Amino acid sequence: MADAKREIERKYESDDSGLPDLTGVGGVAAVLDKGLAELDATYYDTADQRLAAASLTLRRRTGGSDAGWHLKFPVAPGVRDEIRAPLSDTVPEEIAALVRSRVRDAELIPLVRLRSARDVRHLVDADGTLLAEASVDAVTAERLAGGSGAAQWTEIEVELADAGDPAFLDLVEKRLRKAGVRPSAAPSKLARALKETGGHRPGKNKPAAPRTAGDHVLAYLRAQRDVLVELDPAVRRDVPDSVHRMRVATRRARSTLRSFRSVLDRAVTDPVGAELKWLAGELGLDRDQEVMAERLTAALDALPPHLVTGPVRERLAAWADARHGGAHAHLTGVLDSRRYLTLLDTLDSLLADPPVRKAAGKQPEKVLTKAVDKDLAALSALVEQAIGAPPGEERDNAVHEARKKAKRTRYAAEAATPALGKPARSLTQGMKSLTTLLGDHQDSVMTRLTLRELSAVAHAAGESAFTYGVLYGREEARAAQAEAELPGLWKEIRRTASG
Numbered sequence: 001m002a003d004a005k006r007e008i009e010r011k012y013e014s015d016d017s018g019l020p021d022l023t024g025v026g027g028v029a030a031v032l033d034k035g036l037a038e039l040d041a042t043y044y045d046t047a048d049q050r051l052a053a054a055s056l057t058l059r060r061r062t063g064g065s066d067a068g069w070h071l072k073f074p075v076a077p078g079v080r081d082e083i084r085a086p087l088s089d090t091v092p093e094e095i096a097a098l099v100r101s102r103v104r105d106a107e108l109i110p111l112v113r114l115r116s117a118r119d120v121r122h123l124v125d126a127d128g129t130l131l132a133e134a135s136v137d138a139v140t141a142e143r144l145a146g147g148s149g150a151a152q153w154t155e156i157e158v159e160l161a162d163a164g165d166p167a168f169l170d171l172v173e174k175r176l177r178k179a180g181v182r183p184s185a186a187p188s189k190l191a192r193a194l195k196e197t198g199g200h201r202p203g204k205n206k207p208a209a210p211r212t213a214g215d216h217v218l219a220y221l222r223a224q225r226d227v228l229v230e231l232d233p234a235v236r237r238d239v240p241d242s243v244h245r246m247r248v249a250t251r252r253a254r255s256t257l258r259s260f261r262s263v264l265d266r267a268v269t270d271p272v273g274a275e276l277k278w279l280a281g282e283l284g285l286d287r288d289q290e291v292m293a294e295r296l297t298a299a300l301d302a303l304p305p306h307l308v309t310g311p312v313r314e315r316l317a318a319w320a321d322a323r324h325g326g327a328h329a330h331l332t333g334v335l336d337s338r339r340y341l342t343l344l345d346t347l348d349s350l351l352a353d354p355p356v357r358k359a360a361g362k363q364p365e366k367v368l369t370k371a372v373d374k375d376l377a378a379l380s381a382l383v384e385q386a387i388g389a390p391p392g393e394e395r396d397n398a399v400h401e402a403r404k405k406a407k408r409t410r411y412a413a414e415a416a417t418p419a420l421g422k423p424a425r426s427l428t429q430g431m432k433s434l435t436t437l438l439g440d441h442q443d444s445v446m447t448r449l450t451l452r453e454l455s456a457v458a459h460a461a462g463e464s465a466f467t468y469g470v471l472y473g474r475e476e477a478r479a480a481q482a483e484a485e486l487p488g489l490w491k492e493i494r495r496t497a498s499g
Contacts, residue, residue, distance in 0.1 A: 004237070005082045007072070009159035010169055011184040012176055016154050019121060019136050020179035026171035027125045031134075034120040039063040041114045043190050044091065046106040047145065054102060054230075057190050058095065062087065064118070071095050073233065077187075078169075083237075097336065101232035104341055112193045113142045123172075130161040131168055141193035149197035155184055210418065213367035214360025217260045218351060220415035224253040225347045235283075236332055243290065243331070247283040250276050252411045253347070259412040260371050268355035275343045282334045285327045288446070293320035295447055299471050310464040315454060364419035372416050372424065375409040376497065383434075383490050395483065396445050403438035406431050423497075430493040437482050437489060444479040448472055 022028055041061035045051045051058055055074045061067055069085040069092055085092040091108055099108075117138040123131045134156065141151045158172050173183070186192035210216045227249035234242035254276035257269040296316055300308065334340055354360075359367045382405050386398035410431030417424040455468035 003084050005084065005162075006075070007080045007082045007159065008078060008164070008166055008169070009157055010078050010173060011186070011188075012156040012158075012181045013184055014136060014154040014156045014181070019119075019134055019156060020176060020181065022121075022123055022134065022172060022175055025123075025175045026131070026168045028123045028131060029126040030124050032122040032124060034122055034133075037064045037118040037120055039114075039116040039118055041116075042110050042144070043112045043114065043193075044108045045111045046103055047109060048106075049111070049146070049194075050102045050106070051099060052111075052190065052194060055187070056099065056102070057188060058091070058099065058108070059114075059190075060087070060091075069095050071098055072188075097236055097332075098233040100336065100341070101229045101344060104345065110144045111146065112190060112197065113144055114189055114193060115140045115142075116189075131164060132158055132160050132172065134158045134172075137189075139189060139193075141189075141197055143193075143197035147198040151193060151196035153192065153196075155189075156181060210364075212361050213260075213364040213419075214263050214354065214356050216364050216368060216419050217256060217263045217360070217415060218354055219418075221253055221256050221347075222351050224249045224256070225344075225351060228253075228347075229344065232335060236335060238328055243283055243287045247280055247287050250280040250283060251407065252414070254280065255408040255411040256415055259375055259408060260368075260415070262359040262367060262371060263357060264360070265355035265357055268350070272343075272346055272350060275339070275346070279334075279340065279343060282331060285330060289320070289327055291443060292447060292450055295443060296320075296450070296471070299447075299474060300467075303467070303470065307467060307470050309466045310458065312458075312467045315458060315463075319454065364416070368416040368419055368424075372409070372412045372420075372427065375405070375412050376427070379405040379409050380494070383486070387487055387490070391480075391483070396441075396479075399438055399441050399483070399486075400445070403435060403442055406434045406438060410435060426496055427493075430496055434489060434493060437485060441479050441482040444475045444482070448475050451475070 022031055039061060040063055041059045043057060043059045045058065057070075057072045059070050061070060066084065068087045071083040072080040073083075074080055083095065083098060085095050096103075096108070119136045119138075121134045123134055125131055136154065136156055138154050139152065143149050156176070158169060158176075160166060160169055184192070186195065207219065207222070208215075210219045228246060231242050231246040231249070235246055254273045257264060257266075257273045257276075261269075293316070297320075300313060300316065379402065382398065382402040386395060386402045389395040389398045410428055413424045413427040413431060417428060451468050451472045455465040455472075458468065459465045
């Protein structure tokens, strides 16, 4: 089974003079010689190097204390999350799944072989606690595909100990620089190997700055596609908030296709929008439960102890765990499905050869403003309907519809902001406030349904249902407060939009 580790390290050029003395740096009491390790790593990628283009590295390594498969995701300069799996002859499924959104149907092939003679030193404090591992690596690189070159170099690597303070690496670097050692120009051994062994090197083709209406719409859509692909591994790993962010990107992409139908041919984009709606729904199975559990837990924590009767907290925890486990397993299956991977391929094709209409080639101000205003007008009618509806189910439904349209208007304004500037930015902020208010109302509606279900189960088990009733009443009050605030907020949004 794969496990994860955050790796914080820095790499430096070496002139073969070895590691300078680091005793005394940041509390280093001793530098312990841990001997020489012989490492042999084969890096895998697609023939067109999709992983390298995204700064991902996948390797099979023998030798050292962590032999096995390693997949590294960039987090920040010098910081990567490393996913590890036991040594095997082929890429383990749990590792392959984490790169599936990029690899799709392409084959992972051996790309580069790196053999390193690693001279290891442990930097420890006065208590013998490990602060960092410093090593001098003599590296030999051999290109296995996409070229036939070879290269050799020596580098210094300093990796922070688990739970260490990153500021310690600053102190080490200061000492290294004083000794004439300079940071490596390459972010990783693989990047340097690709550069020095010839053949094709991946690069990110940065699109030209948007000028036309179509350019702006496609730039926004491209950004959402990129978020989907990048978040896929995080969702599989159950990283907090990843499902929510992926769902938002899906909705943004769908809203873009719907709002800018004057720019993109709906005969082509409507089927894509339908698939995005499907994906958002699948993501919602996990996300909605996550939001509900957080809301109920916070509400229960806020109750005075004398209002909590029976095993409410235990029942809520069991409900959340059972629902989340099942939902996440289902979602992982969705991400492995042919339907999902085809959707990613379709988005790629749409962006590579967009079905543009005549308006796409026009100046953005008029085209984008018209699209945003159309969404805003439709939203206005729905908000007025919600305000005028009688309390109860009719108003709840009206508020929900207004919330969905407010999100679409917000995303349209976001897409238009680079072209329209302050007016679109102000509208985006207004829509954000509105969707927050309407979202709290909808969450209250759904939470009350869940409380009724939990109450019925508790009652059937002979438990007190009193606390569920208290929570239900508080949710009713939250919804009523949102309804009371809606007219004033909407009036302010309209005033800002017309100004």
